[in-house]
Amino acid sequence: MAAAKLLKNTRDKKMVAFKFNMFVFVAIVASMTFCSSAMEHMVGDDSGWVIPENPDFYTDWAANKTFTVGDTLVFDFYTGLRDVTPVIKEDYDSCSVSVPGTTIKTGPATLNLYIPGDHYFICSVEGHCLFNQKLAIYVVDNDSSN
DSSP: OHHHHHHHHHHHHHHHHHHHHHHHHHHHHHHHHHHTOOOEEETTGGGOSSOOSSTTHHHHHHHTOOEETTOEEEEOOOBTTBOBEEEOHHHHHHTOOSSTTOOBOSSSEEEEOOSOEEEEEEOOSTTTGGGTOEEEEEEEOSOTTO
């Protein structure tokens, strides 16, 4: 009789522990989902990645957005007509590519933002960058504890 009661108490304690652990697990998953709400930014919104009519188009587009580590940029363009090339500031300013092999020629291109700081992108198709098909953004670190 005492053994049966002890067994029941042990099962009850295990059930309580299981329910508590499940509660903690669900709370952790929910908080991770809430805290890690990575955004997907469609560069240029409905216009896509094109030679803009307005020379400040991409500057204006980026100005009202917050880019965070974990977000993605989607450059929507037709393969063969445009490309996207991550570049350093000097290449952005001069519309050149000093590091070959970084150009993404297949559209749409999705780039993950995993490093905080300044990021620069150009279209390396001849003349496109000179006609302002370029984007400069600042990416903030999503770890607000630092």
